[in-house]
Amino acid sequence: MAVQEQANNPLHGKTLEFILKQLVWHYGWEELGQLVRIACFNNNPTMNSSLKFLRKTDWARKKVEKLYLNTFH
Numbered sequence: 001m002a003v004q005e006q007a008n009n010p011l012h013g014k015t016l017e018f019i020l021k022q023l024v025w026h027y028g029w030e031e032l033g034q035l036v037r038i039a040c041f042n043n044n045p046t047m048n049s050s051l052k053f054l055r056k057t058d059w060a061r062k063k064v065e066k067l068y069l070n071t072f073h
Helices: 003-007 016-035 047-056 058-072
Strands: none
Touching: 016 047, 016 058, 047 058
């Protein structure tokens, strides 16, 4: 991706782990599980299991990224 395109990307430079930690800090697992209805947030959630799932599952990662943008931007 060109540098110019990245300048307009608010997620540029933010790792999935950073995004998830910010959301968990802000909402907590329980509310996060209500906002983004995926099992890894609702059934014994851990950072590692959630990151593993989100890295494999494009639609779920996009929902988490959208919630991050709506929350902090």
